[in-house]
Amino acid sequence: xxxxxELGSIGPDDKKKLENFITISLRVLQEIADLRDxxxxxxxxxxxxxxxxxxxxxxxxxxxxxxxxLEADKAIQDTVEDILTITGHA
Numbered sequence: 803x804x805x806x807x808e809l810g811s812i813g814p815d816d817k818k819k820l821e822n823f824i825t826i827s828l829r830v831l832q833e834i835a836d837l838r839d840x841x842x843x844x845x846x847x848x849x850x851x852x853x854x855x856x857x858x859x860x861x862x863x864x865x866x867x868x869x870x871x872l873e874a875d876k877a878i879q880d881t882v883e884d885i886l887t888i889t890g891h892a
Contacts, residue, residue: 841861841864842857842861845857845858845860845861845864848860
């Protein structure tokens with residue numbers, strides 16, 4: 803559903819709501835970016851401590867738990883491995 807409006811038809815109350823939404827959006831998106839950067843830094847530090855080559859492995863583990871998608875990820879990985887074996891790239 804699309805709602806079209808003209809800028810001239812926006813009343814002061816709706817304008818204030820839009821301004822508040824934009825302000826909140828900017829703050830929330832900045833917080834998300836900051837948290838993501840902090841998590842990446844923590845993953846890098848822990849990967850170094852554990853001798854892991856790639857911090858992305860830790861981030862992937864966290865995402866998998868968050869999404870509760872381990873079984874789906876395993877099924878996809880199994881399929882990818884099957885394709886690579888069939889095509890002689892395993």
